[in-house]
Amino acid sequence: MKTQAEVAVPAGGRELAAILTLPDRARGIVLFAHGSGSSRHSPRNRMVAEHLDAGGYGTVLMDLLTADEDSTELRFDIGLLADRLVAVLDWLPDVAALPTGLFGASTGAAAALVAAARRPAAVGAVVSRGGRPDLAANALASVRAPTLLIVGGDDSAVIELNEQAAVLLGAAAQLTIVPGATHLFAEPGALEEVSRLAREWFDRHLRP
Template sequence: MGKTSAFEDVVKPVRITTGPVTLDGDLAVPEGARGIVVFAHGSGSGRRSPRNRFVAETLHEGGLATLLFDLLTEDEERQERFTRHLRFDIGLLAGRLLDATDWLAGQPVAGGLKVGYFGASTGGGAALAAAAERPEAVAAVVSRGGRPDLAGEDALARVRAPTLLIVGGDDTTVIALNRQAMARMSAAVSLEIIPGASHLFEERGALEEVARLARDWFERYLAPAETGSSGR
């Protein structure tokens, strides 16, 4: 699962203020970026998640910019280990994701790019809840082993962004929850089940397939059509 250092070479540490707290992030914008993907991590994870960082590197190879940031502060993460009171607070997580999206809009290097969300675990629910609030700002969503059901029926019905749900074939409970969420969505939505993969996609080749599917989806919906091109 090795990658070159091209992605890390362009990563810029950033800080994003949301409500009373400031969150750390890593912004990577390749030259000629064709869109930007904001990552929403699940509980107990953050901008340094090796799985999401691997996906971000793959997106970078496809000419897409990325923003990985911590949805919780270090103090909140420490409390969460004992109380588990924030991991399912989708309203809080979605609100912070929206604040990060607003922050991006004011950055010269990324302000003109179409925005996509990549959510993992409970971050999948947060990504869809946020997309429902900003249909004009969010152009695509991908969920990896996510809990889109946590966004709630009202939010799911209001999502307009084309959505890709990726679930491991052995993650049967989450497959069922994703199917339930799909039934409540009116946006274009697709479910990809990776055979033999578990919830964390640790099996050989599973995460590579997640990254490929995500890159193809975001390239389709975020990358501007080339003038004079007949498209793919």
């Protein structure tokens, strides 16, 4: 059994809309940071979240921007997005004091890595799907959480960016290529593979 609810998370004087799902006896919880132009209703991230839910993980799918803030400029404001994620990390223990992971897509992956660098004691693991870790800039060297970088095999420009980031992240990083997948992992079976890899990563690194 699980409970699911729409919640409002306070963050810097704003309230962020989120979907909180908690299975009975959850083993951990994963916060999702969406890419530019996406939201808590992203079908791709919801699919990954459902796979994690089935594995006993709670999930928080949230909008890092409010409706009146959703602009191209703010979608790429990694500092602001990371501030919002940190606010959610600080709020989460009031809801569920569980080992916590971050799952970031595209620009959301950069925000997740900056938040992990700011809250090393709160973040146990990070997974990036088609991420732009290069946008996390100087924060990469401060990330202590084991980080899985998942990139599509046909997403050549992003592969190179993730290879460079993996070096800066150090021994705690692993780069995994999904053959034949493009940036959005729209190919048959590609998102299923992302879901499997993410769950295995959190199984390995999110411990009480």
